[in-house]
Amino acid sequence: MNASLSISDDPADIGAMRQQIAAATRMLVMEEILDYSGHVSARMPDGDTFMVQNASDSRGELEPDRLLVMDLDxxxxxxxxxxxxxTVLHAEIFRARPDVQAILHCHLELAISFTLMKNVGLVPVRSRAVRWRSGIPTHPDPSLIRRKEQGESLAATLGHHNAALLRSHGMVLVAESVPALYIDALHFKANARAQMSVLQAGQTLVPMTEAEMDMIDSPREFHIAKLWNFYVRKARASRIIPSDWSATL
Known part of the structure; x- marks a missing residue:
């Protein structure tokens, strides 16, 4: 399945969506972005429901048919x-952002580190981080997002941005598809690692300027499809995902 195609209510498309969520989840474990907790969700074609894994299944062995379909309540x-x-974290972001089709919530230690520093925010320093040029806000609530009002508050912090950090807790990313979300997660980690490397070296950080970000014109759809194909094939070769999950491509 082409990563750029939208999901219809055709059973084959729904099956492909299940495989993509399960594959992305397993591969995010492989990349040490997910571990025993966190989750990937994707909006269903009706717009008012979404698919997400259940509470207890291992992220590293997630099966497509174990995913739940939830409503926004x-x-x-x-x-x-x-x-x-x-679950409310996903529901309230989907409710507030009709443009968002996929969400990642994880507890990446590198990302959390940037919520523990005074006057140091996570900013674009690598070219692919132009995705977050509008900003990466930090949500002040460090607890589990379990109540509706907490989900609404987090969605408000995220606003129109494509990422937000959660103080001493983790992060959320949003994207237009599951493959796009996976690739964004890799770039987000790489950007955070690059910024941390500069800080650890005791050097002055030089973020990308607006003019430099304006120069970056790589086609997003092509880039996502290319990298998704690469990482899916890598995961198949490593037996992270089964070879018969053909709908992941």
């Missing part, structure tokens, strides 16, 4: 397992 529409504790 946190009710399980399809599936028999218990939903994640922070």
């Amino acid at each position: 946190g009710r399980v529409v399809a599936g028999n397992e218990k939903p994640p504790l922070e």
